[in-house]
Amino acid sequence: MLKLDFEFTRDAFTLRARCAITAPVTGICGPSGAGKSTLLAHVAGLLKPARGTISFGERTLFDSRTRVFVPAHHRHFGLVFQDGQLFPHLSVRANLVYGQKHLAPAQQRFDLQTVLDLLEIGPLLERRPGQLSGGERQRVALGRALLYSPRLLLLDEPLSALDRRLKEQILPFLRRIRDETRIPMLYVTHAREEIVALDGEIVEMEAGMLPAV
């Protein structure tokens, strides 16, 4: 369970999050500027709240009173953004194993072959990101996040750069990730139908409030 109870202010924008997230897939929906990406950045450990607490399972990730702040690279969460953010100078293979290199063997939940099979990206291994279609790039980005053996997958508009056909191609892969890895997902999107397709629970965000009041 991901428990959020914190506040953050940046210029005129204030984010207030107070909720417990328990579903296997949770969609954070809401209008542009509501604070969805800012919320995800707090869960990832890329931004620090002004005050409050964030915990995942038994682990406290942030507590302003006791001055706990677990940095992003110690949270073991996988991140996938809209444009995949692959390293352009590295092959698909090198991109995939990038995060895995930093894990001790005992921490590695998946091997490369399992992820290649799951996402059907084996034939792409020796290509560079510039030689991939948008949908292939997003599958590689998902593969890279999985090989990091994340405890939670944070997805920020992972399909929004893709056309309808590609979205419909990738959604079954996301369903496979949900069913075969059982890694919980926190999924930011404008497209509620993506969350519906994943049988997820939707949490509505409005004007910096989670949940909206």
Ligand SMILES: Nc1ncnc2c1ncn2[C@@H]1O[C@H](COP(=O)(O)OP(=O)(O)OP(=O)(O)O)[C@@H](O)[C@H]1O
């Ligand atoms: N790097 C930044 N510096 C200053 N303000 C920012 C920055 N990034 C976002 N903001 C502001 O913070 C608020 C929340 O932005 P955020 O990107 O979290 O919203 P969002 O719900 O993800 O929007 P969208 O759906 O358009 O991506 C907005 O008012 C935005 O203008």
